[in-house]
Amino acid sequence: MNKLQLTQNSRLSLPSMQTEQLSLYYGKKAAFTDVTMPIAAGKITALVGPSGCGKTSFLSCLNRLTDLIPHTKVVGSIRLDGLEILNHRIDALAPLAEGIALRRRVGTIFQKPNPFPFSIWKNLAFGLQEHGIKNREKLDWLIETTLQDVGLWNEVKDRLHTSALSLSGGQKQRLCIARALVLQPEVLLFDEPCSALDPISSGVVEDLIASLRERYTVVIVTHNLAQARRIGDYAALFWVQAEVGRLIEYGTVEQIFTSPQHDLTAGYVNGIRG
Numbered sequence: 001m002n003k004l005q006l007t008q009n010s011r012l013s014l015p016s017m018q019t020e021q022l023s024l025y026y027g028k029k030a031a032f033t034d035v036t037m038p039i040a041a042g043k044i045t046a047l048v049g050p051s052g053c054g055k056t057s058f059l060s061c062l063n064r065l066t067d068l069i070p071h072t073k074v075v076g077s078i079r080l081d082g083l084e085i086l087n088h089r090i091d092a093l094a095p096l097a098e099g100i101a102l103r104r105r106v107g108t109i110f111q112k113p114n115p116f117p118f119s120i121w122k123n124l125a126f127g128l129q130e131h132g133i134k135n136r137e138k139l140d141w142l143i144e145t146t147l148q149d150v151g152l153w154n155e156v157k158d159r160l161h162t163s164a165l166s167l168s169g170g171q172k173q174r175l176c177i178a179r180a181l182v183l184q185p186e187v188l189l190f191d192e193p194c195s196a197l198d199p200i201s202s203g204v205v206e207d208l209i210a211s212l213r214e215r216y217t218v219v220i221v222t223h224n225l226a227q228a229r230r231i232g233d234y235a236a237l238f239w240v241q242a243e244v245g246r247l248i249e250y251g252t253v254e255q256i257f258t259s260p261q262h263d264l265t266a267g268y269v270n271g272i273r274g
């Protein structure tokens with residue numbers, strides 16, 4: 001276990017999240033409505049369902065990325081441990097009661113690897129510097145331990161100051177994961193993190209995400225049901241009904257894949273529907 005993992009593990013506890021009657025509207029159109037769902041601390045929750053059922057929209061509520069999309073309205077409740085993050089007095093970028101901003105506590109990794117057009121080193125240093133860490137030795141140490149954590153250190157240690165855009169797709173995605181991890185978040189949101197990658201890189205990134213279990217609270221959107229089953233502890237099926245996304249079923253991965261309670265879930269996990 002490297003030093004960063006020790007730091008992460010020394011936290012008192014990881015947060016759970018809970019949504020209650022959560023709905024998101026783009027203008028007048030509902031993307032999804034009435035989602036009441038727990039997100040277990042230190043576990044991997046997989047969100048699955050056909051295109052347009054609201055998975056990305058749901059994810060973007062969890063760290064209020066929706067604040068950045070004009071004409072959105074979020075209704076209901078999202079608690080991060082006890083804290084209501086939809087409270088209008090909370091600014092996603094300003095420190096919460098616990099002293100750390102929501103966006104820093106809840107990090108996001110997107111489908112298409114999107115490193116900044118800077119050096120590999122600067123990609124990780126950037127956020128740290130924004131948060132006031134200027135000491136070069138501390139920056140170097142945090143960057144090295146995080147790159148080790150995502151299995152990238154040996155591949156890039158001799159080219160830290162070359163452009164991150166020169167990395168392969170899989171390496172770029174691991175760098176984006178490192179960029180999130182270096183800020184020591186507690187919750188990580190992944191939106192189809194492997195779907196733009198070749199099968200080998202996808203396997204490497206999937207193994208990396210699986211290794212985050214118990215160290216972070218993870219939510220992952222995936223179209224790959226086999227992947228949801230391999231790495232998820234819990235799974236949630238979303239579906240479009242009357243043009244609105246709905247949570248159809250939530251349960252352990254075991255339950256969702258082997259004894260679903262809802263016909264839509266049974267049809268979807270067996271490849272008959274969706």
Ligand SMILES: Nc1ncnc2c1ncn2[C@@H]1O[C@H](COP(=O)(O)OP(=O)(O)OP(=O)(O)O)[C@@H](O)[C@H]1O
Nearest residue numbers: 026030031050051052053054055056057058069245
């Ligand atoms: N910025 C936006 N403005 C308006 N409507 C949007 C916006 N983003 C998403 N939508 C709509 O909200 C609904 C849910 O979209 P969302 O992207 O959350 O689905 P998804 O489950 O992530 O789909 P996919 O699997 O294709 O990524 C869709 O009807 C979509 O067209």
Ligand SMILES: [Mg+2]
Nearest residue numbers: 055056057191
């Ligand atoms: Mg999506």
